[in-house]
Amino acid sequence: MVEVDSSSLSSDTLFGVEEMEINFGPQHPATHGVLRLKLKVDGERIVDCYPVIGYLHRGTEKLFELHPFFQNVPHTDRLDYVAAATNNLAYVGAVEKLLGLVVPPRASYIRTLLSELQRISSHLIWLATHAIDIGAMTPFFYTFREREIVLDLFEEYCGARLTLNCMRPGGQPYDLPVGWVERCAEFIEDFPGKIDEYEGLLTENRIWKKRTVGIGILTPEVALEYGVTGPMLRGSGIQLDVRKAMPYEMYDQVDFDVPVFYNCDTYDRYLVRIEEMRQSVRIVRQCLEKLPEGPIMGKRPRVLKAPKEGDVYHAVEAPKGEIGFYIVGNGTPNPHRCRVRPPSLYNIQVLPEMVVGGLIADLIAVIGTTDIVLGEVDR
């Protein structure tokens, strides 16, 4: 009887033919920007995957050092460009911590509101691209219909739709415009029905389940080792959410649940994000009810100057995971060093763990489920 060494079988290719190397991206319809993956495939099966990043590097962290604290907010917009409000929030939060500024409650509520609306719009983009990658075309247009309303709300508030630049160290630049609260409430009333619509198209769809259940398994151990955060982590059964673990702004004043699912696959991460949208609706509704009157900008010095010594790390829960800013002051109006901890950078590193052994079609599903934005991977 011929002994077959089973360990060599996995690396052997079918019929002993050479593996094919594919450069997947940086220009590819499914890589969400400029991600490049060096793939080794045996037929359709992925033998090796190596993500190459850096195609969108703009030296943002260096730029932070060249500008005063006040002028750095627009740079944060361009990190995760589909979730600018949470980036702003993380940065101004860090600056406020460093400088000891106090934010008035109304401004704090507005920030909570904006970042939850931002979470909804970011998750809508994720759902749209994820679904269209797997081949379901229609959810794309449904989600963009609702996202448009959210962006309109942003536009009314701060004039911008994508790169919001809507927060300042010490408070908010503008108060909510007249009628904004009503329009936001109206959207929030409608939105859960729209989520049902997306779910009607996908959640129990046989093909959707076939494409996502059991695909891209990310075990809790691996997730923790790689520092994965956000919905990716919560889809792997670990209930970690910065909003609950280290409450910032008004998150300790509102009631919400952190959804967790335990199957570690693409389908569960899909369920986590869908549920998060519903929870965001809850938070926005409570914020609108509790919104107090009062000033929107706290007391602050004319020139924001960091203390001579001291560093600070402040993290918030962005739609994609924990985004944190580590800022070192040196007594000047500029930060001495500003390091960004973007969730996507950590979530993308785990990609090879999830796709090797799968098919090319699974890779697409997994890229979709990691919900990366290359803007924050290459700061």
Added chain:
Amino acid sequence: MVEFFGETLFTYAVVPLVKIIAAIIVVLTIIAYTTFAERKILGFLQVRTGPNRVGPWGLFQPIADVAKLLGKEDVIPNRAVKWAYVLAPCLVVGPALLILSVIPYGPPSAEGTIPSWFITDVNAGLLLVVAIASIGVYGLILGGWASNNKFSMLGGLRAAAQMISYEVPQGFSLIVPVLMAGTLSLVGIVEAQLTQGRWFIFGFFPFGLLAFFIYFVAGVAESNRNPFDLPEAESELVAGFHTEYSGMRFALFFLGEYANMIVISAVAVTMFLGGWLRPFPSVGWLSFLNLAFLPAGLAGFLWFLIKLLSFLFVYIWFRGTFPRYRFDQLMDLGWKWLIPTALLSVVATALWKVLI
């Protein structure tokens, strides 16, 4: 008068030629407006408007598209295998249009009246259809291989595997109506449905229905349409086998896909849905559906067209609704479910026919 095989020059050459030209023009128009309808219907499903700039209600959009594609530069990549690269699109479109020659669009003529509503009636018509349809896959494989692009090659491989596996259940499911009719001639099959007084989809219930269902699923896979559009899966393989194609050559692939849709629908209509027959051909009080006030044969052609267009609508509806299958799941579905079920319905129909 010169005679050709016992016929005059007029009936031997001129009449078929006119029919061929008419069939191709009609089908190309249907194809053009299927693309338009697809965009309009998808627009309707997806809360947007679809094309509405060119002409009233966007009606001239297909013409503008063709004009644009004709004007595009026709790129042949340096490393491509030129003859295969050029041949591939023709291999896709050619067979699809060739099948149109045996499809009965309407009833045959009574002796001595206007010519019948089909180009030719071959006594092994169905065999011809299946044989020619399987040539189309060579176009996809050749195109994918000749482009010398890895994504194209993967697309070509997928196309080959998919089309070959789905030809098997498709062939089996077509045997069921053949067993019911006892002939391979497509005209004969429709006439058998008239004499037996029912569409074959309702014949030998539920095996006719089962065969029809299998045929249609396999047909969607054969024509590489959603949810089986793996060979050109945009998000996975960029554009699959036609990644490198541009201009009119790309348009030919596109044309081939739609021509295949039409051919598959037309065969389904002929084999299962009674071809040019009205619904419930045996129910007397529905005879007003024969539309007798129309000139001879036109009513039959209209019924054929209505059935064909409903098929095309279902194709488009699928595209708006379903995500895409994965490659191995597609193979599973074909080999593990469709082929056994198709075999079952063939055997059951045969037994039924022999025993009862």
